Amino acid sequence: xxxxxxxxxxxxxxxxxxxxxxxxxxxxxxxxxxxxxxxxxxxxxxxxxxxxxxxxxxxxxxxxxxxxxxxxxxxxxxxxxxxxxxxxxxxxxxxxxxxxxxxxxxxxxxxxxxxxxxxxxxxxxxxxxxxxxxxxxxxxxxxxxxxxxxxxxxxxxxxxxxxxxxxxxxxxxxxxxxxxxxxxxxxxxxxxxxxxxxxxxxxxxxxxxxxxxxxxxxxxxxxxxxxxxxxxxxxxxxxxxxxxxxxxxxxxxxxxxxxxxxxxxxxxxxxxxxxxxxxxxxxxxxx
Amino acid sequence: xxxxxxxxxxxxxxxxxxxxxxxxxxxxxxxxxxxxxxxxxxxxxxxxxxxxxxxxxxxxxxxxxxxxxxxxxxxxxxxxxxxxxxxxxxxxxxxxxxxxxxxxxxxxxxxxxxxxxxxxxxxxxxxxxxxxxxxxxxx
Numbered sequence: 001x002x003x004x005x006x007x008x009x010x011x012x013x014x015x016x017x018x019x020x021x022x023x024x025x026x027x028x029x030x031x032x033x034x035x036x037x038x039x040x041x042x043x044x045x046x047x048x049x050x051x052x053x054x055x056x057x058x059x060x061x062x063x064x065x066x067x068x069x070x071x072x073x074x075x076x077x078x079x080x081x082x083x084x085x086x087x088x089x090x091x092x093x094x095x096x097x098x099x100x101x102x103x104x105x106x107x108x109x110x111x112x113x114x115x116x117x118x119x120x121x122x123x124x125x126x127x128x129x130x131x132x133x134x135x136x137x138x139x140x141x142x143x144x145x146x147x148x149x150x151x152x153x154x155x156x157x158x159x160x161x162x163x164x165x166x167x168x169x170x171x172x173x174x175x176x177x178x179x180x181x182x183x184x185x186x187x188x189x190x191x192x193x194x195x196x197x198x199x200x201x202x203x204x205x206x207x208x209x210x211x212x213x214x215x216x217x218x219x220x221x222x223x224x225x226x227x228x229x230x231x232x233x234x235x236x237x238x239x240x241x242x243x244x245x246x247x248x249x250x251x252x253x254x255x256x257x258x259x260x261x262x263x264x265x266x267x268x269x270x271x272x273x274x275x276x277x278x279x280x281x282x283x284x285x286x287x
Numbered sequence: 288x289x290x291x292x293x294x295x296x297x298x299x300x301x302x303x304x305x306x307x308x309x310x311x312x313x314x315x316x317x318x319x320x321x322x323x324x325x326x327x328x329x330x331x332x333x334x335x336x337x338x339x340x341x342x343x344x345x346x347x348x349x350x351x352x353x354x355x356x357x358x359x360x361x362x363x364x365x366x367x368x369x370x371x372x373x374x375x376x377x378x379x380x381x382x383x384x385x386x387x388x389x390x391x392x393x394x395x396x397x398x399x400x401x402x403x404x405x406x407x408x409x410x411x412x413x414x415x416x417x418x419x420x421x422x423x424x425x426x
Contacts, residue, residue, distance in 0.1 A: 191371030198391050226374040231367060231389035231396070280402060 011125050012058040015051060018107045023048045025106050029099035034092055047096070050075055054100070054132075064131050076132060077139045084143035093140045097133040101126050160186050162193040169201045169270050170194065171263065173238075175208030183219035187226060194232045201273070202227055203266045207238030217252040224257050233273075235259070237266035291316045293323045299331040299400060300324065300362075301393070305338045313349040320353055324360045331400040332357050335393055337368030347382050354387050363403055364388065367396040 015022065027044045034043070053072040060068035076097070083093040104125065108118055160182065165171045172190050176182075190202060204220060206212065224234040237260040239247070247254075260266040288311055294301045300323055306312065320332065334350065336342065342350075354364040365388045377384065390396035 187375060188371060191374060194391060195371060198395065200391060200395055222378050225383050226371070226378045229374040229377055229384060229389055230369045230371065231365075231391045231399075277402060 008058050010121060012055055014104065014107065015055040015058065018104070022103050022107055023051055026051070026100055026103040029102050030096050033095045033099070034088070037088070038086075046079065050079065050097075051100075058128075064128065064135065072132070073135065076136045080136045080139035081143035084140050084147065090137060090140050094133050094137050097129060097136050101129050156182060156185055160189055162189055164197060164199070165203065165267060166271065168197075168199045168274065169203065169267065170197060170199045171203040171205055171266075173205045173208060173263075177211070178209055178216045178219055180215075180219070183216075183223070187219075187223045190223060191226060191230060194227060194230060200232050201270045202232055202234045203263065203270065204234055204236050205238040205263050205266070206236065206243070207240070207263070209238075209243075212243050212246055212252075214250055214252060217247065217250070217254075221254070221257075233258075235266045235269060237261070237263045288312065288315065290319070293319055295323070295327050295329060298329055299333055299397065300327065300329045301333050301335070303335040303338070308339060308342070308346045310345055313346050317349055317353050317356065321356050321360065324357060324362050330362050330404055331397075332362050332364040333393060333396045333400070334364065334366045335368050335396075336366060336373070337370065337392075339370070339373065342369075342373050342377060344380065344382055347377065347384055351384060351386055363400055365390050365396040365399055367391065367393050 023044060026047050027040065030047065031038075031040060031043055053075040057064070057069045057072040064072065079096065080093050083096070105122065108122060160172070160174075162170055162172050170190070170193050172186060174186065178186070190204075193199070194202060204223065206220070209216065220236065224236070227234045235258045236254065239259055239261055258266075258269060260269060289306050291302055291304050291306065291312060293316075294303075300320065302316065302320065304316075323329070324332065332353070334353070339346075350366055354366075357364045366384075367390045369389060388399065390399050
């Protein structure tokens with residue numbers, strides 16, 4: 001519901017006249033709903049600024065979506081993203097805006113008297129605040145979603161380290177469920193490490209993978225084939241008895257890829273291979 | 288048309304591909320390499336593709352053909368320096384380049400050749416005589 005120029009003017013005036021009393025009443029209302037998780041002074045400062053924002057937006061016109069409301073929108077955005085990051089709920093954030101209505105109603109009761117104009121004005125104003133509140137809600141959700149996607153990315157980074165185990169041997173301890181996105185990250189990181197370190201052997205340890213289905217096996221196989229294409233050999237280790245049973249039951253073929261039950265076995269296997277190589281070279285040189 | 292240079296280092300022919308592998312370039316390389324193997328009597332070929340961003344199915348097949356031709360001429364081929372992105376693309380395309388030996392870099396490729404065929408690395412002078420003696424001349 002759009003406000004007429006008249007109403008807008010009256011409300012801008014009201015907010016200005018209300019001044020500190022209004023801010024105080026507003027702060028009080030919000031403080032109760034937040035249950036003391038934000039200091040009174042801090043809240044007062046935030047709301048005083050927001051009140052100025054409302055006042056400015058109303059003085060220029062009643063349009064929250066247009067240019068006049070840009071400043072107010074920025075403020076609401078800021079408010080909701082800080083709240084979202086501080087862990088307040090959506091309701092607690094939206095109430096910060098809606099409480100303005102209660103505060104204004106209190107002022108109205110004291111001053112102007114409850115004639116029909118005041119009532120109509122109040123309803124119109126209430127509509128404006130509602131829109132502001134909904135906007136806050138949207139911003140809050142957006143801020144939360146950003147937070148979640150950031151965290152998902154961090155998790156991806158954290159969960160796929162490639163460690164150097166021995167001279168020319170790197171290992172990838174996989175922990176957690178292996179979906180396509182993670183498998184891709186693991187593959188890229190492993191292959192890049194192979195290039196960077198010039199290691200001809202890689203061990204993929206799946207001790208921390210809770211379940212192996214055909215898709216996970218497919219991802220692992222792809223990684224092994226890609227590493228082979230680049231000239232490195234992969235060994236799969238950390239296969240638990242149950243997983244071995246699943247692999248056989250599903251009919252997954254690892255072909256000529258070496259599989260070992262523990263990381264230690266895999267390392268021993270690799271060292272034996274490198275030893276054999278060195279011995280052949282030594283024998284040849286020694287002749 | 289651009290050509291890929293073939294360098295002889297000791298008993299190995301080194302091919303470093305620094306230009307886009309168009310089909311003609313790949314075919315030309317295949318011919319050049321066969322000629323050079325016969326002319327020099329080398330027993331190892333190293334193809335360095337570390338500068339290649341894209342390896343399509345044709346180039347992949349050409350590499351396989353080069354490896355097969357070289358084997359007939361008694362030379363072992365190693366493809367080295369494939370980039371991770373290239374390897375991933377090939378796997379996604381289902382091309383696993385069967386019959387091609389690979390190594391991470393030129394150095395490891397030379398080591399692999401030396402091990403496979405009891406070749407000497409080019410800087411190993413002390414064994415040069417023995418290698419020369421055991422190696423049968425290329426057809």
